[in-house]
Amino acid sequence: MKSSRAYLNRIFEFVIEKAIFLAGILSIVFVFLIFLFLIKEGFSLFRTYSIFSFLFGTKWYPISSPPQFGIVPLLLGSVAVTLGAILIAVPLGIGSAIYIAEIAPRWLREILKATVEFLAAIPSIVLGFIGLVTLAPLVKKLFHLPTGLTALSGSIMLAFMAMPTIVSMMEDAFTAVPKSYREGALALGATRWEMIRRVLLPASASGMLAAIMLGIGRVIGETMAVLMITGNAARIPTGLTQPVRTMTATIAAEMGEAVQGGNHYFALFAIGIVLFIITFLINVTASFLVRSQRK
Amino acid sequence: MSQDDSVRMKTAIRIENFNLYYDQFRALSDVNLEICERRVTAVIGPSGCGKSTLLRAINRMNDLIEKVRVEGQIFVDEAPVYGDHVDLVALRRKVGMVFQRPNPFPLSIFENVAFGLRLHFHSSPAERMERVQKSLEEVGLWEELRDRLGGFALNLSGEQQQRLCIARAIAVRPDIILMDEPCSALDPVATQRIEELIRFLKKDYTIVIVTHNMSQAARVSDETAYFYLGKLIEMGATQKIFTAPSKKETEDYITGKFG
Numbered sequence: 001m002k003s004s005r006a007y008l009n010r011i012f013e014f015v016i017e018k019a020i021f022l023a024g025i026l027s028i029v030f031v032f033l034i035f036l037f038l039i040k041e042g043f044s045l046f047r048t049y050s051i052f053s054f055l056f057g058t059k060w061y062p063i064s065s066p067p068q069f070g071i072v073p074l075l076l077g078s079v080a081v082t083l084g085a086i087l088i089a090v091p092l093g094i095g096s097a098i099y100i101a102e103i104a105p106r107w108l109r110e111i112l113k114a115t116v117e118f119l120a121a122i123p124s125i126v127l128g129f130i131g132l133v134t135l136a137p138l139v140k141k142l143f144h145l146p147t148g149l150t151a152l153s154g155s156i157m158l159a160f161m162a163m164p165t166i167v168s169m170m171e172d173a174f175t176a177v178p179k180s181y182r183e184g185a186l187a188l189g190a191t192r193w194e195m196i197r198r199v200l201l202p203a204s205a206s207g208m209l210a211a212i213m214l215g216i217g218r219v220i221g222e223t224m225a226v227l228m229i230t231g232n233a234a235r236i237p238t239g240l241t242q243p244v245r246t247m248t249a250t251i252a253a254e255m256g257e258a259v260q261g262g263n264h265y266f267a268l269f270a271i272g273i274v275l276f277i278i279t280f281l282i283n284v285t286a287s288f289l290v291r292s293q294r295k
Numbered sequence: 296m297s298q299d300d301s302v303r304m305k306t307a308i309r310i311e312n313f314n315l316y317y318d319q320f321r322a323l324s325d326v327n328l329e330i331c332e333r334r335v336t337a338v339i340g341p342s343g344c345g346k347s348t349l350l351r352a353i354n355r356m357n358d359l360i361e362k363v364r365v366e367g368q369i370f371v372d373e374a375p376v377y378g379d380h381v382d383l384v385a386l387r388r389k390v391g392m393v394f395q396r397p398n399p400f401p402l403s404i405f406e407n408v409a410f411g412l413r414l415h416f417h418s419s420p421a422e423r424m425e426r427v428q429k430s431l432e433e434v435g436l437w438e439e440l441r442d443r444l445g446g447f448a449l450n451l452s453g454e455q456q457q458r459l460c461i462a463r464a465i466a467v468r469p470d471i472i473l474m475d476e477p478c479s480a481l482d483p484v485a486t487q488r489i490e491e492l493i494r495f496l497k498k499d500y501t502i503v504i505v506t507h508n509m510s511q512a513a514r515v516s517d518e519t520a521y522f523y524l525g526k527l528i529e530m531g532a533t534q535k536i537f538t539a540p541s542k543k544e545t546e547d548y549i550t551g552k553f554g
């Protein structure tokens with residue numbers, strides 16, 4: 001009797017263990033399958049179209065004949081919008097994170113933190129829509145442009161989307177710096193600003209970098225808002241005040257019209273692969289930095 | 296002896312009718328005492344009696360805590376510590392502090408010692424190097440660390456870290472060093488060596504040390520102040536306090552009957 005009970009228990013253990021294992025392995029399998037599909041569809045382009053012309057081609061004319069699938073203008077479009085967003089979001093983000101973590105009185109700190117979280121909760125499509133009707137006309141007027149739908153408008157928009165990630169992660173990094181470092185610096189006669197600059201910032205450097213990387217990751221994959229506000233011109237940009245088109249916006253805009261199984265369709269998947277690789281590298285770097293911060 | 300007495304006359308810190316409140320709680324009550332220059336003064340008393348509070352009142356580290364209120368005055372070198380026009384930077388340059396847990400910055404060994412120099416002096420790199428070397432020599436770290444000044448300070452042993460923190464404090468040539476249980480995170484051997492260092496440093500600095508360790512107070516200090524519940528019960532020459540205290544409470548605490 002007793003031994004059969006133990007036997008049942010063992011079977012039960014075994015089943016549970018395998019079920020958990022299966023659940024774990026299944027998510028990996030799904031990710032792997034998605035990736036496989038992406039690779040398969042993307043690489044189909046290169047059966048008939050050279051990978052060189054794809055990666056280094058400067059013209060994206062998917063429906064001319066013969067079609068041209070040069071990714072450079074889209075890549076540069078993404079880079080321009082993302083770089084612009086970083087240039088805006090990083091200084092602002094560092095400033096507000098320092099203010100929230102170190103300077104604001106406690107009651108204001110709580111309000112500001114809640115506001116940042118609130119900003120993160122606004123769906124990107126809503127932000128894009130608001131940007132379209134308020135920001136774009138403003139940019140147009142301010143810079144005397146023919147259109148306000150430019151890389152700059154996209155950058156400002158994306159900066160807003162990256163800010164919550166950057167601010168809250170940096171704020172965490174600052175708060176994680178032990179009180180003893182601050183006291184040590186202040187006791188040596190450092191002013192608050194000297195303490196921040198000479199102790200706090202160096203001590204949280206890798207956490208700050210990770211925050212920036214994750215902010216970038218958030219921005220580079222952003223689609224709808226960018227599609228709405230950057231003007232959608234697949235041209236190589238020479239400045240931030242020109243209309244551009246990002247990789248994400250291209251996929252979103254052209255997915256509907258591309259014939260399944262055709263080169264245009266494959267080319268969009270190939271863009272997806274490029275996007276995937278970039279995002280992957282950014283995330284890996286960020287998590288590496290986060291881990292080295294914890295040590 | 297007479298020379299010793301004249302040295303003893305000089306007051307480095309004078310605390311007058313001093314009260315400190317954390318919000319409603321009165322952590323220090325009517326404290327009056329004088330701390331002599333170039334002597335080691337030990338502050339003893341049971342946990343929570345206000346030793347750290349007193350120490351942090353001298354260099355105004357309590358300012359960092361919300362809802363702290365003080366009454367009375369503290370004079371460092373006859374200059375008031377509390378008031379609207381007090382230069383906190385100058386005060387803290389003059390009054391260094393060593394903490395209970397060694398707290399070197401996550402920077403190189405060199406940058407730790409040079410930290411205060413960069414804040415307060417516009418010295419050339421060569422002068423800075425000289426100052427760093429001198430400070431490390433004074434705390435007995437120079438020989439072991441001279442070849443790895445660029446190394447990460449947090450990789451040092453606990454004792455080395457605490458010595459480094461002392462070097463960091465003395466690098467800016469303060470007059471006074473406040474030490475809050477500087478040995479409590481160290482093993483007995485390291486403790487003994489830090490005590491030696493404290494006795495060595497008193498030729499140049501006024502040292503105020505908080506300690507829980509009676510024999511440490513007896514070993515390193517010239518004067519001892521006994522606190523209980525935020526009040527100064529008794530202060531005097533260490534030898535007298537430990538052999539013939541004038542108050543019953545002091546005797547009970549020192550002999551371990553209570554505390």
Ligand SMILES: Nc1ncnc2c1ncn2[C@@H]1O[C@H](COP(=O)(O)OP(=O)(O)OP(=O)(O)O)[C@@H](O)[C@H]1O
Pocket residue numbers: 317320322340341342343344345346347348349360507
């Ligand atoms: N930030 C604070 N807010 C409120 N009360 C405090 C604060 N810091 C200390 N106190 C209180 O003030 C009293 C004195 O504290 P203090 O840290 O000076 O004691 P101490 O003698 O250094 O004790 P210990 O030997 O344990 O270090 C204690 O009752 C403590 O609870």
Ligand SMILES: [Mg+2]
Pocket residue numbers: 346347348475
């Ligand atoms: Mg204490």
